[in-house]
Amino acid sequence: xxxxxxLLLAALVAATPLCAKExxxxxxxxxxxxxxxxxxxxxxxxxxxxxxxxxxxxxMTATMIMDFTxxxxxxxxxxxxxxxxxxxxxxxxxxxxxVGEQPELVNTGETEVILGYKCTKYLxxxxxxxxxxxxxxxxxxxxxxxxxMGGGQxxxxxxxxxxxTGKGFFPLRVVSAPGSRQQFRLEVTAVExxxxxxxxxxxxxxxxxxxxxxxMQGLGGNPFAR
Numbered sequence: 001x002x003x004x005x006x007l008l009l010a011a012l013v014a015a016t017p018l019c020a021k022e023x024x025x026x027x028x029x030x031x032x033x034x035x036x037x038x039x040x041x042x043x044x045x046x047x048x049x050x051x052x053x054x055x056x057x058x059x060m061t062a063t064m065i066m067d068f069t070x071x072x073x074x075x076x077x078x079x080x081x082x083x084x085x086x087x088x089x090x091x092x093x094x095x096x097x098x099v100g101e102q103p104e105l106v107n108t109g110e111t112e113v114i115l116g117y118k119c120t121k122y123l124x125x126x127x128x129x130x131x132x133x134x135x136x137x138x139x140x141x142x143x144x145x146x147x148x149m150g151g152g153q154x155x156x157x158x159x160x161x162x163x164x165t166g167k168g169f170f171p172l173r174v175v176s177a178p179g180s181r182q183q184f185r186l187e188v189t190a191v192e193x194x195x196x197x198x199x200x201x202x203x204x205x206x207x208x209x210x211x212x213x214x215x216m217q218g219l220g221g222n223p224f225a226r
Contacts, residue, residue, distance in 0.1 A: 126159035130177040139170040
């Protein structure tokens with residue numbers, strides 16, 4: 001459970017409004033970081049709504065729903081029928097304190113067709129790694145996923161996620177170059193364009209809202225309000 005909230009909060013730092021070229025449907029991915037087995041992720045989009053479902057280390061699914069119109073994030077609490085709602089701006093401002101300098105995104109000019117989509121190869125260099133990104137302009141803008149790869153509740157997004165902020169393309173493959181200190185691989189395994197019901201981007205029936213503010217006050221204050 002210790003990494004679940006880090007996963008859900010980290011994605012907010014790079015979050016931006018969805019681009020004009022909309023995609024509706026679900027994108028299936030798998031993540032590996034050189035230490036753990038493949039971690040399945042489902043990334044679902046409908047207009048200004050985004051939902052990510054990631055299977056966590058403990059065997060439970062961590063779910064985050066972002067509503068860019070309402071500027072709020074809903075987190076389903078794993079293992080129990082409860083959910084939390086947090087303003088995106090407050091959480092992003094707090095987490096942004098831990099984001100370093102914006103890394104450079106270099107277009108190599110190389111192209112490859114992945115799952116039927118034309119992708120361009122980009123490079124992102126940081127202290128931790130040199131990362132290859134194969135991204136397409138045919139799906140829409142990437143909003144970040146956050147990762148349960150360590151760190152606390154205020155963990156910042158990876159350098160390659162920062163580099164894609166505000167760009168109008170989506171990565172179908174992300175790979176740390178050989179020799180990098182930080183090993184990571186993201187690979188999209190399926191792109192399913194389909195209509196999704198609005199209820200998919202809301203807490204399931206029977207879920208109770210968890211009063212996070214009340215809990216934090218009992219612990220000495222709400223860290224997101226500081």
